[in-house]
Amino acid sequence: xxxxxxxxxxxxxxxxxxxxxxxxxxxxxxxxxxxxxxxxxxxxxxxxxxxxxxxxxxxxxxxxxxxxxxxxxxxxxxxxxxxxxxxxxxxxxxxxxxxxxxxxxxxxxxxxxxxxxxxxxxxxxxxxxxxxxxxxxxxxxxxxxxxxxxxxxxxxxxxxxxxxxxxxxxxxxxxxxxxxxxxxxxxxxxxxxxxxxxxxxxxxxxxxxxxxxxxxxxxxxxxxxxxxxxxxxxxxxxxxxxxxxxxxxxxxxxxxxxxxxxx
Amino acid sequence: xxxxxxxxxxxxxxxxxxxxxxxxxxxxxxxxxxxxxxxxxxxxxxxxxxxxxxxxxxxxxxxxxxxxxxxxxxxxxxxxxxxxxxxxxxxxxxxxxxxxxxxxxxxxxxxxxxxxxxxxxxxxxxxxxxxxxxxxxxxxxxxxxxxxxxxxxxxxxxxxxxxxxxxxxxxxxxxxxxxxxxxxxxxxxxxxxxxxxxxxxxxxxxxxxxxxxxxxxxxxxxxxxxxxxxxxxxxxxxxxxxxxxxxxxxxxxxxxxxxxxxxxxxxxxxxxxxxxxxxxxxxxxxxxxxxxxxxxxxxx
Numbered sequence: 001x002x003x004x005x006x007x008x009x010x011x012x013x014x015x016x017x018x019x020x021x022x023x024x025x026x027x028x029x030x031x032x033x034x035x036x037x038x039x040x041x042x043x044x045x046x047x048x049x050x051x052x053x054x055x056x057x058x059x060x061x062x063x064x065x066x067x068x069x070x071x072x073x074x075x076x077x078x079x080x081x082x083x084x085x086x087x088x089x090x091x092x093x094x095x096x097x098x099x100x101x102x103x104x105x106x107x108x109x110x111x112x113x114x115x116x117x118x119x120x121x122x123x124x125x126x127x128x129x130x131x132x133x134x135x136x137x138x139x140x141x142x143x144x145x146x147x148x149x150x151x152x153x154x155x156x157x158x159x160x161x162x163x164x165x166x167x168x169x170x171x172x173x174x175x176x177x178x179x180x181x182x183x184x185x186x187x188x189x190x191x192x193x194x195x196x197x198x199x200x201x202x203x204x205x206x207x208x209x210x211x212x213x214x215x216x217x218x219x220x221x222x223x224x225x226x227x228x229x230x231x232x233x234x235x236x237x238x239x240x241x242x243x244x245x246x247x248x249x250x251x252x253x254x255x256x257x258x259x260x261x262x263x
Numbered sequence: 264x265x266x267x268x269x270x271x272x273x274x275x276x277x278x279x280x281x282x283x284x285x286x287x288x289x290x291x292x293x294x295x296x297x298x299x300x301x302x303x304x305x306x307x308x309x310x311x312x313x314x315x316x317x318x319x320x321x322x323x324x325x326x327x328x329x330x331x332x333x334x335x336x337x338x339x340x341x342x343x344x345x346x347x348x349x350x351x352x353x354x355x356x357x358x359x360x361x362x363x364x365x366x367x368x369x370x371x372x373x374x375x376x377x378x379x380x381x382x383x384x385x386x387x388x389x390x391x392x393x394x395x396x397x398x399x400x401x402x403x404x405x406x407x408x409x410x411x412x413x414x415x416x417x418x419x420x421x422x423x424x425x426x427x428x429x430x431x432x433x434x435x436x437x438x439x440x441x442x443x444x445x446x447x448x449x450x451x452x453x454x455x456x457x458x459x460x461x462x463x464x465x466x467x468x469x470x471x472x473x474x475x476x477x478x479x480x481x482x483x484x485x486x487x488x489x490x491x492x493x494x495x496x497x498x499x500x501x502x503x504x505x506x507x508x509x510x511x512x513x514x515x516x517x518x519x520x521x522x523x524x525x526x527x528x529x530x531x532x533x534x535x536x537x538x539x540x541x542x543x544x545x546x547x548x549x550x551x552x553x554x555x556x557x558x559x560x561x562x563x
Contacts, residue, residue, distance in 0.1 A: 092448075098441050100440070109438065117433065122434070133432075176452060
C-alpha cells in the first residue's frame with residue numbers, strides 16, 4: 001500500500017499540566033472516510049487544531065504525502081495558511097463562515113491560496129487577472145451547485161439556515177482543493193432529515209476520491225459512512241477498526257457508558 | 264448664496280483630503296484593530312517626496328502633467344515603502360501583545376518620523392510648487408470654486424471608486440474583508456494574513472501620499488509637522504464615521520470638512536477646531552460607535 005495521505009505519529013499536546021493528547025497515532029489513506037469518535041473532552045478538536053496548525057503540538061509528527069510525492073512532508077509547526085496550501089482543509093464544530101460576505105464570496109475566498117493576483121493586478125486588471133477571477137467564479141459556482149446552494153449564491157452567509165451554513169462551510173473547504181478534508185462534527189445540531197442529506201453529500205464527495213477525516217457524535221452518520229473508526233478517550237486512542245469491530249469493542253462501550261459495577 | 268457655495272466647495276475638497284487619509288486609519292483598524300498614529304507622518308512623507316520629485320522634474324523641464332503624474336506615483340510608492348516597513352518593524356512583533364503596546368509603538372513611530380524628517384530635511388516651511396494650474400474654463404466661476412478644489416475632488420472620487428472596486432470584487436479585497444472578520448479562519452482557508460496586512464498598509468499609505476501631494480499643492484507650503492494635525496483630523500473623521508467602516512470614514516471626513524469650512528466662513532477661522540471637535544463629542548455621546556460603525560460584540 002502506498003504512503004497514507006495523512007500519517008500522525010505520537011502526537012502529544014500539553015496545556016500547562018494537562019495532557020490533552022497523549023501519543024496519538026492515526027493515518028488516513030487515499031479515498032478513505034475515517035471517523036474519530038470519543039466522549040466530550042476526549043481531545044478530538046484539539047487533535048484537529050494540532051493537525052491544521054492552530055496549535056503547535058508538544059511532541060510527535062504530522063506527515064502528509066500528496067499524490068505524486070515520493071517523500072512525505074511534515075506539517076508540524078506550519079502556520080494554518082501553509083497547511084491549507086499543502087492540501088488540508090477543515091470545517092468547524094461551531095460554524096465559522098464569513099457572515100457578512102455572500103455565499104459565493106465565501107466559496108471564492110477558499111480559492112485564495114490557489115490563485116495569486118495581488119495589489120497591482122487588482123488595480124491594473126490585466127488579462128491574466130481577469131482570467132483568473134473568471135475561473136475562481138466558475139469553480140466556486142460549480143461547488144455551490146454540488147452542495148445545492150447555487151440559487152442562494154448572492155445571499156449573505158448569515159441569512160442561511162443552519163444546515164445550509166454547514167454545507168457552505170464544506171463547499172468553502174473543498175474550494176481549497178484539499179487532499180484531505182477534515183470535518184469537525186458536521187452533523188451537530190441537525191435534524192434527522194438534514195443529517196440524512198449530509199450523509200448523502202459526504203458520500204458524493206467521497207465518491208470523487210476525496211479522503212475525509214471526520215469527528216462526529218452522531219453514531220448513525222459515523223456507522224453509515226466510515227471505512228475505519230478511531231476511538232479516543234482522555235487524549236488516548238483506545239480502539240481502532242471498522243464499524244462492526246468498534247460497535248462490539250468492550251473498551252469503547254466502557255468509555256461511552258461507564259464501567260459496569262457488577263462486572 | 265455665492266459665499267455659501269464657496270464654503271461648501273472648499274468644505275468638500277477639505278473633506279476629500281481628510282477622506283484619503285482617514286481611509287488608511289479605518290482600513291488598518293478594521294484589519295488588525297490598531298490605531299496607526301504614524302499614519303499622519305506617512306502623509307507628510309508623501310508630501311515631501313512629491314515636493315522633491317516635482318522640484319527635480321521641473322528643473323529638468325518636464326511638462327506640468329508629467330510632473331504631477333510622476334511625483335504622484337513616486338510619492339505613493341515611497342510612502343507605501345514607509346508604511347510597509349513601519350508595520351514590519353513596529354507592529355508585527357507586537358501582534359500578540361496587549362493592545363496598548365502597539366499603540367504606544369505607533370506614537371513612538373510618529374515622533375521618530377517627524378524628527379527624522381526635521382533633521383534630514385529642514386524645520387522651515389518649504390514653498391511647494393503649484394502643480395495644479397488655474398484652468399481657463401473655470402474662469403467664470405473661479406471666484407467661487409478654485410481649480411485645485413475641483414482637481415482634489417475628482418482625484419479623490421476616482422481613487423475611492425477604484426478602492427471600492429478593489430475591496431468589493433477582487434481576490435485581494437475579499438481576502439482583506441475575510442481577514443478583518445475572522446483572522447484565524449482566514450488563515451485556515453489558506454490566506455497568508457501577513458501579506459494581507461502588508462497590503463492594507465501599502466494601500467492606505469499610497470492613499471495618504473496622494474492626499475499629501477494634493478494638499479501641499481493646494482496650500483502651497485509644507486513642513487515636517489503637517490502630518491500631525493492632518494493625522495488627528497483624519498483620525499477624528501474616521502471615528503466620527505465609525506472606525507473600521509470604509510464608507511463611514513468617507514462620510515465622517517466630508518462632515519468634518521464641511522463643518523470646519525462653515526465654521527471658518529461664518530464664525531471665525533479660530534473656531535474651526537472648536538466646532539469640529541464639538542461635533543465629534545456630540546456624535547460620540549449619542550452614537551458611541553460612530554455614524555456607520557457597528558457596536559462590536561465580543562467574540563467568546
